[in-house]
Amino acid sequence: MTGRLPARTVLLAALMLSALAPLGLLLVASLGRGWFFPALFPPSVTLESWGDAFRGGRMAVALWTSLGLAVCTGLAGAAVGWPVGRALADLRGWPRHLGAAAAFLPVAVPPVALATGLQISALAVGVAGTPGGVFLSHLIPAAGYAALYFLGVFTLFDRRIEDEARTLGARPRTVLWRVTLPMMRREVGQAFLLGFLVSWAQVATTLVIGGGRVRTLPLEVFAYLQAGQDRYAATGALLLVIPALLMLGAVQFAVERAEATPL
Amino acid sequence: MNAPALEIAGLSVPFGDAPGLRDIGFALDPGERLVLLGPSGAGKTTLLRAIAGLAPTAAGQLRIGGRDVTDRPAEARDAVYLHQTPLLFPHLSVFENVAFPLRIRGCLQVEIQAACAELLESVRLEGLADRRPHTLSGGQKHRAALARAMAARPAVLLLDEPLTALDPSLREEVRATLLSLQARYRPALVIATHDLEDAAVLGERIGILLGGTLAQVDRPERLFQRPASLAVALFLGVPNLVSGSVADGEFRSPLGPIPAGPESLGGPATAAFGADALRPDPCGSLRGVVRSVRYGPRGATLRVDVSGLDLDATAGGGAMPETGDELRLGLERDRITILHGTTRDV
Numbered sequence: 001m002t003g004r005l006p007a008r009t010v011l012l013a014a015l016m017l018s019a020l021a022p023l024g025l026l027l028v029a030s031l032g033r034g035w036f037f038p039a040l041f042p043p044s045v046t047l048e049s050w051g052d053a054f055r056g057g058r059m060a061v062a063l064w065t066s067l068g069l070a071v072c073t074g075l076a077g078a079a080v081g082w083p084v085g086r087a088l089a090d091l092r093g094w095p096r097h098l099g100a101a102a103a104f105l106p107v108a109v110p111p112v113a114l115a116t117g118l119q120i121s122a123l124a125v126g127v128a129g130t131p132g133g134v135f136l137s138h139l140i141p142a143a144g145y146a147a148l149y150f151l152g153v154f155t156l157f158d159r160r161i162e163d164e165a166r167t168l169g170a171r172p173r174t175v176l177w178r179v180t181l182p183m184m185r186r187e188v189g190q191a192f193l194l195g196f197l198v199s200w201a202q203v204a205t206t207l208v209i210g211g212g213r214v215r216t217l218p219l220e221v222f223a224y225l226q227a228g229q230d231r232y233a234a235t236g237a238l239l240l241v242i243p244a245l246l247m248l249g250a251v252q253f254a255v256e257r258a259e260a261t262p263l
Numbered sequence: 264m265n266a267p268a269l270e271i272a273g274l275s276v277p278f279g280d281a282p283g284l285r286d287i288g289f290a291l292d293p294g295e296r297l298v299l300l301g302p303s304g305a306g307k308t309t310l311l312r313a314i315a316g317l318a319p320t321a322a323g324q325l326r327i328g329g330r331d332v333t334d335r336p337a338e339a340r341d342a343v344y345l346h347q348t349p350l351l352f353p354h355l356s357v358f359e360n361v362a363f364p365l366r367i368r369g370c371l372q373v374e375i376q377a378a379c380a381e382l383l384e385s386v387r388l389e390g391l392a393d394r395r396p397h398t399l400s401g402g403q404k405h406r407a408a409l410a411r412a413m414a415a416r417p418a419v420l421l422l423d424e425p426l427t428a429l430d431p432s433l434r435e436e437v438r439a440t441l442l443s444l445q446a447r448y449r450p451a452l453v454i455a456t457h458d459l460e461d462a463a464v465l466g467e468r469i470g471i472l473l474g475g476t477l478a479q480v481d482r483p484e485r486l487f488q489r490p491a492s493l494a495v496a497l498f499l500g501v502p503n504l505v506s507g508s509v510a511d512g513e514f515r516s517p518l519g520p521i522p523a524g525p526e527s528l529g530g531p532a533t534a535a536f537g538a539d540a541l542r543p544d545p546c547g548s549l550r551g552v553v554r555s556v557r558y559g560p561r562g563a564t565l566r567v568d569v570s571g572l573d574l575d576a577t578a579g580g581g582a583m584p585e586t587g588d589e590l591r592l593g594l595e596r597d598r599i600t601i602l603h604g605t606t607r608d609v
Contacts, residue, residue, distance in 0.1 A: 160346050166337040167315050167344040168364045168415050178367070182354045 023241065029234035049235035059220055059232065063239055066217040069131065070199040070247075073138040077195025078188055080139070081146020088147065089154035103147040106140045114141065115208035122209050129211040137205040142195035149194060153187050189251040196247055200240070266329030268293040268418045268451035269314070269342075274323030276306070276313040282475055284310055287323065289470060289480050293418070294449040297480070298456060298466030302498065305472040307455035311421045314453065315344035328418040342419040343450075347427055349408035351396035357407050358383070358392035364415035382410040385447060386440055401429070405437045413448050420450040426461050438464065459499065463487075471495050487537065493602045496535040502575035503541065505534040506605045514601045517570035518594065519548065523601045533606065536599045538564050538575035543584060544593030551576070553588045567592065 029035065030049055032042025053059040088099040106114055118137050119128060127133030165179045166172070181188065203218045210216075221236035267290040274287040284306045291297050299307045312318035314325060316337035325333045332340045351360050359366075361382050365375045383389045386406035396404060405425070412420055425441065426434045442465075445452055454465055462469050463483050470480040479491040490496035496504060507516030509532045514523040516534060523532065541549075543565075551567035556578070563578035567590065576592060584590055 158350070161350045161352065163312075163315075163317050163337070164344060164346065164350050165352070165363070167317070167340070167342060167421075168367070168411065169338050170363075170367050171336075171338050174367050178363075179352055183352065185354075 023238070026234045026238050026241075030231055030238055032231065046231075049232045052232070053235055053239060058215070059217070059236055059239070062215045062217045062220040062236075063243075065131070065215060066200060067243060069135055069138060069216065070196045072135055073142045073199035074192040074194070074196035076135075076139050077142030077146040077198070078191040080143040081148075081150050081191055081195075082188070084143070084147040085150020085152075086154045088151045089157075100148065100151060103144045103151070106144040107148070111141075111202070111204035112208070115205040118205065119208050128209060129213045131210075131214050134206050134210045134214045134216075135199075137209040138199040138202050139195075141202075141205075142198040145194050145198055146191045149191050150187070153184065157184075186255045189255045193248060193251045197244060200244055265293060267291060267326070268295070268328060269453070270324075270326040271314070272324045274310075274313065274325065275321040276309050276318060277321050278306065278309055283321070284313075284472075284475050287477050289477065291419070291451040291453065293451055294445065296445070296452040296454065296465060296467045298454045298462040298469045299472055300456060300459070300462045300466075300469050300498075301472030303457060305457075306475060307457075307472055308423050310472070311344060311423050311453060311455050314340075314419065315342050315421055316340045317344065341417055342421055343412045343415050343417040344421045345408055345412055345423065345425065347424040349404040351399075351404060351407055351411070353396055356393050356395060357388055357399070360396065360407060361411045361414050363411060378414060382414055385444060386410045402433045402436045405429075405433075406440050409437075409440055409444055413444050413450070416448065417450050420445070420452050422452065422454045424456055425454060427456065427458065434461075441465075471498060473498060488598060489600050490535060490602070493533055493535070493604050493606065493608070496533075496600070496602060497606065501535045502538050503534075503536045504606055505572055505574075506607075507532055507534060509601065517572055521596050521599055521601065530603070531605045531608070533602045533604065534599050535602055536594075539577045540595045540598040541567075541574060541576040541592055542579045543576070543581065543590050544579075545591055547591040547593035549592040549594060551590050551592050553584045553586050553590060555586055556584065565590075 028042065031045040031047070033044045033046045033048075035042035049059070051057070053063060084099075084103065088096055088103070091099060115137065118140065122128040122133045122137065125133075127136060161183075162175050162180060165175045170178065201218065202216070203222065206214060206216050206219060210219075217236055217240055221233050221240065224230075224233035224236060269289075269291040271290070272288045274284070276284040276287070278284070287310060289297065299310060301307050309318055313320050316332070316335065316339075320333065323333070324331060327341050330341075332342075337344075351357075352363065355363065358379055361379045362375045365378055370378070379392070380389065383392055386409060388403060388406055388410065391399065391403065396407070399407065422441075426437060429437060438461075441452075452465075454461075456462055456465075466483055468480055469483055469486050471478045471486070473494050478495050479486060481489070481491075486495075487499060487501075490499055490501060493504070505516050505518055507514050507518075509515075509523045509529050512523055514521040514532055514534055518534065521534060549569050551569040551574070553565050553567055554573065555566040557564045557566070563583060565576045565578055565584060567574055567576050569592065578584065
């Protein structure tokens with residue numbers, strides 16, 4: 001028993017280090033000026049790249065574009081995934097498997113293949129190279145994830161509680177707004193987060209459907225890396241991590257707060 | 264004159280691909296209690312769900328409070344359905360659960376406060392109004408669910424096996440709460456159960472669901488003493504079923520001739536009677552040998568061999584017979600029901 005505790009502590013410390021060390025390295029890289037191998041620390045620091053991110057530079061535009069797309073994708077993904085997942089949960093046998101496979105397909109195929117397929121449709125509809133087109137290309141895998149998530153949720157959901165609400169006099173819409181949705185706000189929050197993160201990390205579909213005209217943060221990070229601007233790339237990479245973590249915390253906080261407050 | 268709270272005529276309810284329920288019919292006055300009794304799978308829940316508007320019907324008519332609700336949705340029927348396990352809304356406090364039917368009807372806050380306070384007091388939950396359902400005990404959850412159901416002021420309250428999963432003390436608590444709420448708010452109650460004792464205690468009338476139809480609807484005392492068919496007698500567990508035949512208005516068996524009534528058809532028949540119709544009597548016409556003595560909460564029951572028939576008899580108030588004793592037994596013939604057919608036919 002005495003041998004177990006230190007081993008566990010060491011493992012936990014290693015896990016924390018593996019999670020935090022890259023972030024620390026990125027932070028130093030985003031601030032360091034003229035920092036080259038084999039120097040252990042940068043000779044001087046600058047806030048230049050951070051200034052670009054917060055003073056309306058290229059990175060700031062990309063950041064807001066990414067945030068807008070991710071929030072819209074999260075909301076729309078949850079809104080589409082809810083009814084699709086519920087409908088799939090109502091099915092039995094092969095129609096259910098077929099539906100689940102259809103929802104899983106955009107999630108399973110490589111993003112480049114998906115993007116190439118979507119580009120043909122986007123060109124035909126005339127949304128290629130627009131934020132709307134990029135949003136739709138993000139929505140397809142996000143809705144697939146959300147549908148699969150809600151399939152699991154509704155498979156376990158006890159619908160008798162909705163039946164009882166209806167016999168108490170609640171119309172189906174009232175049941176949805178006053179019973180089902182409030183009961184599932186944690187799941188809805190998590191589905192939103194799932195869609196947000198799917199969009200936030202998209203590169204291939206943004207590049208192909210956006211055609212370089214819709215610049216999101218991941219694309220800017222790639223561009224900075226290719227141009228050898230490591231300080232800007234590190235700043236962009238950190239900006240990719242921080243909002244995702246903040247959104248995760250915000251959704252968790254909102255859900256817990258809502259659960260503690262009667263409607 | 265008030266319309267019946269619930270009237271059902273010729274109702275058929277499909278159950279998947281199976282034939283389901285057919286030709287169901289009964290009426291309930293406001294404040295009356297009907298228990299639907301039947302074995303598992305008889306269709307009790309299906310019938311309750313059909314009355315509530317939660318299961319489709321194939322034929323027939325349903326009227327609640329005089330209104331035809333056959334084609335109306337569940338929310339417009341004035342019939343509240345409660346499941347076996349209380350399904351309180353987990354995101355709402357006890358108060359808000361009880362207030363739910365009032366809020367969705369757009370009642371004023373002051374009315375909601377008054378109605379909920381009265382209901383919570385009547386189910387002894389006034390001190391737990393702010394609690395969430397998951398913090399309540401089993402009995403408290405049942406009481407809260409009943410209070411919420413009563414807040415809707417339904418014409419009909421449908422209860423699916425309300426006491427089945429409860430331990431004896433909780434059963435009594437929930438039963439008492441149910442009866443006191445019903446006495447106060449006067450909804451008609453339809454209660455599904457497979458428990459004979461619950462049926463006898465809760466039911467002013469009992470409906471037996473067998474073979475997809477209502478085999479008999481009667482007052483408990485009449486139901487247990489005068490089952491309408493051999494299938495009902497078997498389901499109720501009538502202990503003494505003696506096969507014989509009817510001829511010339513008389514039932515003939517080893518028990519001797521018994522008047523079968525003018526409406527009895529001739530042919531194979533069965534005499535059904537409870538243990539309380541047969542008891543030791545020094546002047547009785549039957550002779551028997553005691554095979555065993557069983558003691559229960561309502562006294563002792565004798566298993567006696569009468570002319571090769573194993574029958575249950577009530578021990579009576581005299582000296583307790585012992586196994587192997589020879590007895591004379593008296594049979595109250597007016598408590599015997601002669602039923603068409605024999606147990607082999609059922």
